[in-house]
Amino acid sequence: MLSNPTQADGMDLAKAQIYSPVKDPKIRLRTLEVLQQEVEKRSQIRLSIAQKQPAAGQPTIFLSTENQLTSLPAPIRTALDALPAIEKEGFKLLVLENEKKVFIIGKDARGLLYGVGQLLRKAEMRPGQFLISQKATVSTSPRYPIRGHQLGYRPKTNAYDAFSVAQFDQYIRDLALFGANSFEIVPPRTDDDATSPHMKLPAIKMIREQSRICQEYGLDVWMWYPNMGSDYVHPDSVRKELNERKEVFAALPKLDAVFVPGGDPGDLEPDVMFRWLEKEAALLQQYHPNAKIWVSPQVFRPTQAWFNAFFKHVNSGYPWFGGVVFGPWVKLPVQEIRKLVNPSIPIRHYPDITHNYSSQYPVPHWDLTWSMTAGRETINPRPHDEKLIHNSLDEFGNGSISYSEGTNDDVNKFVWSSQDWNPETPVVETLRDYARLFIGPDFTEPFVRAVMSLEENWRGSLLTNQAIPQTLMQWQALEKQVPLKVQQNPRFQMGLIRAYFDAYTQRRLLYETELEQQARDRLTQAEKTGSLPAIQQAKTILEKAWKQPIRPDLRAKCFALADSLFKSIGAQLTIEKHGAMSGRGNFIDNIDIPLNDMPWLFDQFARVEKLTDEKARLSKISEMLHRTDPGPGGFYDHFGAPESWHRVVPGEPWEKDPGSLLGPRIGFGVGLVGVEWVDEIKATGFKGQITPRVWMKQAKTLYDQPLKIAYTELDPAASYRMRIAYTGRFRSRMKLMTDDGSVIHDFIQTGEEPIYEFEVPRAVTADGKVTFIWTCGEGERGSQVTEIWLIRK
Known part of the structure; x- marks a missing residue:
């Protein structure tokens, strides 16, 4: 299953130097640093930066923008010109194995960063080895201008509130390597607690750091800022709300846009909301002159009058207005919104990629057992679903910034970014890049297949899904083969815990379903044995679920992995031990929840046992057994x-x-x-x-x-x-x-x-x-x- 490092294709850049004629720090930003650091992490090779263009025989990685290529030999310029033209944020990656040269040519500063990302994603890096194939040559530009994710530092998330500054920096970098250009932060006050025991910094300081990190990478900063006040009309209340925003806006070194949801939370009538937004915009632009405010028609209980007023304001031409956001709890399809707003007004998608049900894009026909155990916010790689969802609606917007509540949707983020860059990208290509860069080139194909299998685990009936034991075997085979460093990798462990959890849940469901049927069979004999003995026998059978549990080894493995993920990335998979918020990723808390009708049956038994008449007890048992008849x-x-x-x-x-x-x-x-x-x-x-x-x-x-x-x-x-x-x-x-x-x-x-x-x-x-x-x-x-x-x- 594993590739042989000695047989890998491509030229080795282990002795390459990095050279860039770009001296402008606003263009270079942290791009050279990213290339050096990410290569060193994986290969232990520290690429040096040449101060002048290396000689012809020296392996070189050349980074430049299109307007600084005059120093290149004519044949190289000809080869670059032969590649398709690039547009804003695009890049050309030219690999010349015979010349031992790699050329990354960005249209602009971001294009340079994304070109480095492409090189890192396509390279094979091992200790002492940095290989890239000529097949990696490409010229590409993003389809959509907005490509990003929400990284909210607040207790409601299942991991972000435990992130350090360094972890946010790395996560933002990782996503940028796959083409993300926007990150949405949240203010200290939302529909959430003000603090969390996991927080490394107060919220106001951490969002300043998030903004700074994005600024240093040359990326856009958005803020999701709901209207949490009780009154946006009275002057005193308005002044209080503005003072809060003044503190937030002033704290951020960079802020490009503010997204104010129409509701969930913060429901306001459109006339009140837009009068308030005008005041908020004036304050915003004092600190961030080019920032705009975007709004969503997001409201739990909309009326036609609400929509009429909302879109009248949207189309009014306010100079501070940025665009419309289409996200969860927007009643109107995005196609209809596109018709209602002026063509010049952009629409941004706000896709919920983090939740499995009670969400914008739930798992279709999800098995009930999954909803009870995996819950709303478990680790949920859905690569094929995410591509389908994206491609069904992408043409009606200018890109997206996803709604995320933590690391559980990590795979989905990278798939969504790759689709915003190019909706024709096959999912397997993105997953191979993800595996090659984050897991290692020697495990790419088995890891990709294992991730895709997790999505298959959620298809159809859990009782009869034969993919689940096969998925576990795939992950267990990988677990035995990968080195300790990969075993401890959170991205590997997130897939591994799902494989064990899924397999354990299926085995429990099979076991407990059979126990319930045995108990019901025993109850059908109540007229012969007597009602109370039949109930006691049925209880004894049902109690086997916890008195004689099945596969405790799988259960123990889930808890061990949950502990490890908490230590590494702050993933909070239980409430008591890891400090999770209820319903926010704590799926391990549901690992023992009954998967049959035992709770209801025991409740019915208690009611029957209170009856003093045998005939009445038998009648109640019959009614219970024939509830659906x-x-x-x-x-x-x-x-x-x-x-x-x-x-x-x-x-x-x-x-x-x-x-x-x-x-x-x-x-x-x-x-x-x-x-x-x-x-x-x-x-x-x-x-x-x-x-x-x-x-x-x-x-x-x-x-x-x-x-x-x-x-x-x-x-x-x-x-x-x-x-x-x-x-x-x-x-x-x-x-x-x-x-x-x-x-x-x-x-x-x-x-x-x-x-x-x-x-x-x-x-x-x-x-x-x-x-x-x-x-x-x-x-x-x-x-x-x-x-x-x-x-x-």
């Missing part, structure tokens, strides 16, 4: 299950509408306790009861997009009663009609009760078909349906 000739569907999804009327294909703004998606959450936000999915909360596991997953649509569910094989001669389970994250007011206009129920407030029953008019099903249509009132967050029983009367 629709009776003879009836229909039962759980719309979180793949086998029922065929009844859900589709919208646009996921490949065209990955944010499901125009069609249904899978949702997660019980939502029966009056709390909208779901940090961790637990089947609890309805009037003190434990709820069935299936109530945690449902079909849903966003905002007022109709949710349609069709039945086509009903008995035309029968009448039906409809029972519905309404659970989910949102507490929405929903109305149910049918495709012929009949009203099954008018608007009701969901979230108070889980189960509702309604008569279905006989005329609705007279042709054996019916489509049920759910809609929300204006300003609601979406419709959601978990279970349907159609009971034949």
